[in-house]
Structure formats: structure tokens, C-alpha cells
Amino acid sequence: MQESKAWAMNGFLGILVMVVLAGGGVYSLLQEQVIPGILLVVVAIVLVSGITIVQPNQSVVVLFLGKYMGSIREAGIFMTIPFTIRRTISLRVRNFNSKRLKVNDVEGNPVEIAAVIVFKVVDAAKAVFDVDQYEEFVEIQSETAIRHVATKYPYDTFEDVKLTLRGNAQEVSHELTTELQERLKVAGVEVIETRLTHLAYSTEIAQAMLQRQQASAIISARKQIVDGAVGMAQDAIKRLETDGVIDLDDERRVTMINNLLVSIVSENGSQPVVNTGSLYQ
Incomplete structure (x- = not known):
């Protein structure tokens, strides 16, 4: 099925035609011309059934004897095929x-x-x-x-x-x-x-999944902290040795890296220990 445009004429013009026909029928009856007068009145009444009003953003689907005759999308008053079934469909959002x-x-x-x-x-x-x-x-x-x-x-x-x-x-x-x-x-x-x-x-697993999210977030944050701490410790040792400030053997290098990692990764502030020398030095 594909939408097509239905036949329709200006409704005000259609009303004018109906008024003229009805007036002519009444005049004919008054002149004792019964058959022409009745025919004109019947035609005017038939045309009335074709009057339809279309609101803005609406479409009127026209059916005649079970056959799709088209749609009217323009807003206003129209006269279409008489004795048709018309269904209004909203085109609004x-x-x-x-x-x-x-x-x-x-x-x-x-x-x-x-x-x-x-x-x-x-x-x-x-x-x-x-x-x-x-x-x-x-x-x-x-x-x-x-x-x-x-x-x-x-x-x-x-x-x-x-x-x-x-x-x-x-x-x-x-x-x-x-x-x-x-x-x-x-x-x-x-x-x-x-x-x-x-x-x-869902409510039945919401609490458990919240704990899972919290655990995953903690693990993810810890991983990022550790990665950053390792990089900082490596940079610190490299700069100290490059500048010739200290010359560390493997054991002291491991000790310093361990202290740096503990200081950076620890959740609580680290307490510095000041070495003032040995008593028997």
C-alpha cells in the first residue's frame, strides 16, 4: 500500500454549489416542477456527505466501497467523493x-x-x-x-x-x-x-553488583596507582644515578625503590625517618 492524493475540491466552493442546488430545488418545487426540484435537493444532500475538515498535521484517508481513494493532507475544509468512509490519522510527532x-x-x-x-x-x-x-x-x-x-x-x-x-x-x-x-x-x-x-x-542482584562494581573500581584504581608509582621510582633512581648524586649497589637500589613505592602507594601519609648517623661511627 502506498499513499496517494485523493480527489478533493475547495470546501467553500462545494458548499456554494450545494446551496445553489438546494435553492434551485426549492424554487422548482415552488413552481410545481416536482421531479426536477426533488432531484436537485437530493443531489445537494448527497454532496453534503462529501464535506470533510482536515486539521493541521493530519491526514484523512478516503475509502469508497472498500477501495482506497487516496489521502487528504492539506489543512482546511474540502468536498470529496460522497458517501466515503474517512479515517483521520495524526501526523504530529x-x-x-x-x-x-x-x-x-x-x-x-x-x-x-x-x-x-x-x-x-x-x-x-x-x-x-x-x-x-x-x-x-x-x-x-x-x-x-x-x-x-x-x-x-x-x-x-x-x-x-x-x-x-x-x-x-x-x-x-x-x-x-x-x-x-x-x-x-x-x-x-x-x-x-x-x-x-x-x-x-534488577533489585535481586543490585547490592551484589554494586559490591562488584566497587571492587572492580578499586582494582582498576590500584593498578593505575601502582603503574604510576613504578614509573616515578624508576625515574627517581635514574636521575640520581645520572646526576652522580649517589652510587647505589643492587641491594641499596632495591631498598630505595621499596621505600619509594611504599611512600607513593600507601593510603596514609608516610612518616619520614631522619638518619643522623651511627653511634659508633
């Missing part, structure tokens, strides 16, 4: 807020996810004839797409090697938009934007 869905991410962790879908109808004929109740179709397909995309990625990871639902919301939303557009084009619907509105671990 609308939002659909999905429910909080419980799904398992790619690692099998249960998460709660919800999204807002911004869409509009761009083909009224498809919305009416190719699907049954296009608004319900949008709702079901949106939730199906959200579930499918959520199962392709982990909720979170500290390895920074792949996309995650929490860390790459923009990329996930873009993929959701693309997939949803493929599902909804059959209904003549254009997906303008999708955004995640809720994302969290």
Missing part, C-alpha cells in the same frame, strides 16, 4: 514511553531498562491498511527492539574493550533507532529519536 522491562544482558545479568521513542506517521495509508492498530504495533515493536538490543551488550565493564549499556548510551540509542526503524517502516512510521530513560540492575 509523538512520544512513547516504554515500561520498565526486565531483561538479561549479554553476560546473563538481569537488568531493568526503559526508553522513550519519538516517532510520527509519514504514510497514512500504510498506517491504516498494512497493520492493525498502528499505535499498538509501535508499542509492541518498540519493547521487542529494546529487549533485543539490551541482550547484545553487558551492563557495564571496567575493561574498556567493548560497548556497554551504561557507558555507551548514545551508541546503544543509535542502534535501537536503526533497528526500530526497520521494524516500523511497514506501518509508515518514522522513528525520529530513541533515548534510554531507565537503566539499572
